[in-house]
Amino acid sequence: MSELTNLQQFNTAIERFLTKKQLEWMSTIPVPEIKGRKKAIVFISIGQLNQRAKVFRQSSNHSFQQAVQKVLEQVQKWVRKNQPNLSSIKIDFVHDIKQISYKDLEKMILQYKKNYFRYGISFNEDFSLSFLEQEINGNAFIRESKQGKLAIDETNIRHYLKINRYKIFNFNLRLLSRRPFYLFNTYGFFFNMLEDRKWIELYSGELTNGIRKIPNLKREIERIIKKSTYYLKRQVQFSGKFNYGYFSAFAKNIGTYNILRHASSLYSMLEGYEVIKDKKILDAASKSLKYLIDFSLIYKDRQTAYIVDQANDHEIKLGSNATAILAITKYTTVSNDDSYMVYAKHLANGILSMKDPNDNHFYHVLKYPEFETKEKFRIIYYEGEAIFALLRLYQIDRDEKWLEAVKDYFEIFIAEDYWKYHDHWLSYAVNELTDHVPEDKYFQFGLKNCSERLEFIYHRNTTFPTFLELTMAAYKMVKKIKQMDKGYLLDGFNESFLNKTIDKRAEYQRVGFMYPELAMYFKVPELVLDGFFIRHHSFRVRIDDVEHNLSGYIQYLLYRIPDLDEQEQKIPYLLEV
Known part of the structure; x- marks a missing residue:
């Protein structure tokens, strides 16, 4: 120049x-x-x-x-x-x-x-x-x-x-x-x-300072989805492995890796592809899926497979099998390439094999190569991921054993009040389950999983992206309840507050997007530009931080935005914080 x-x-x-x-x-x-x-x-x-x-x-x-x-x-x-x-x-x-x-x-x-x-x-x-x-x-x-x-x-x-x-x-x-x-x-x-x-x-305010004001929420969310999907695409290396992430202030590379987050980020990138329809994204996803299978999938027997986290003590995590299935089934759906489906079925067998016959709960972590229990319980997310994955597999192959396993496990969720964990994966799962088994008890579980947390979500000052995923799953369930003439299930449920909370979170979550007006102040702006960050974790931009924000925004664009009129799309929700 x-x-x-x-x-x-x-x-x-x-x-x-x-x-x-x-x-x-x-x-x-x-x-x-x-x-x-x-x-x-x-x-x-x-x-x-x-x-x-x-x-x-x-x-x-x-x-x-x-x-x-x-x-x-x-x-x-x-x-x-x-x-x-x-x-x-x-x-x-x-x-x-x-x-x-x-x-x-x-x-x-x-x-x-x-x-x-x-x-x-x-x-x-x-x-x-x-x-x-x-x-x-x-x-x-x-x-x-x-x-x-x-x-x-x-x-x-x-x-x-x-x-x-x-x-x-x-x-x-x-x-x-x-x-x-x-x-x-x-x-x-x-x-x-x-x-x-x-x-x-730009906004001038304690929580929102320096973030751009926008004239139309729909157009901005479409833009954010596109930018963050391409961000994930850029992180896919020649091998198919992701650049895992950075601490933004000093462009410090995050040296660890987690194959579960690899798979779940791949899944959300494929969700982005569904919106954007750019074959370059699908090509990157194909490369990333191949890496997942080639470097992490192992077999216990001819029909039972697991994902091994090679970078973390060779652990077999319930959640890793689940997110791998989610990635495979989503890839199959958007590409019409079913060549990976055999792996999804074998990984689902792996999930079923991790069930403890004594109490019917899943084992969360096994040791490889011994296939012995390392941790009975690690994190609640794994169980919701596993159930959601089995449902996504059932949606494609219609093998009743996956659906029966989900129904059996939901009896445990209901009996043990799993709604108290307010897990977004459980919200995804129960909403998916009601597509196949629209029984009142599942709707009631899904509503409670969200409603008891709404007040906290509305006032939370961290971006916490899974809140949008959780509330959008509830939103879709409410619409389904109305379509099925089950309005009695909504007695006592504050639907207007749910909508208000969703809209506020959708706007406020932009505070965690790495806009160029913020990225410019970090050591190497182009490394983190268009990603999502966790402010209190040293402005960490990691692939799963992008994943959760992206998935939530896609749900919002597809299911909430169509219900807003043009005036509602212009409401500056940030000013209410």
């Missing part, structure tokens, strides 16, 4: 921002004050796909317009000199400045979950040493100390200043703490140079 073209691209984007309407907006927002003096502060962040955003800051004692002009001159000079491969631009206007002492800041930080501190911080009065909230979290400025408590990390701040700001700066928290610090919020706007090429307004 030539110097002229590079700088022209930046200037063109800025021209689109500095419209008459935007200039009027800048003139109307109050200029914040520090100790009685006006201080208009503007940040501009320059994004590149292969490195952290470069952040510039300027201030004015008069107006935001003047601060914008000052910072633009600084950025233009840097662009002309350094010729960055521009991918995005973000502009932030500081508002709501609050003075705070270092001791009070320390106490405040302790009240937050890891990476949930959502304020910018200035360590001095003139804001020459100030950082956006995204810089703070994207560089782990607040992390657990040796004592296990959250605290400001001087080492990470010094490193960031040396590399990204002033080449070198002797950041000394002890000396700086003698004077007040300042917390602040921002009004943000984002421009993607690689697509869209239009300015997007």
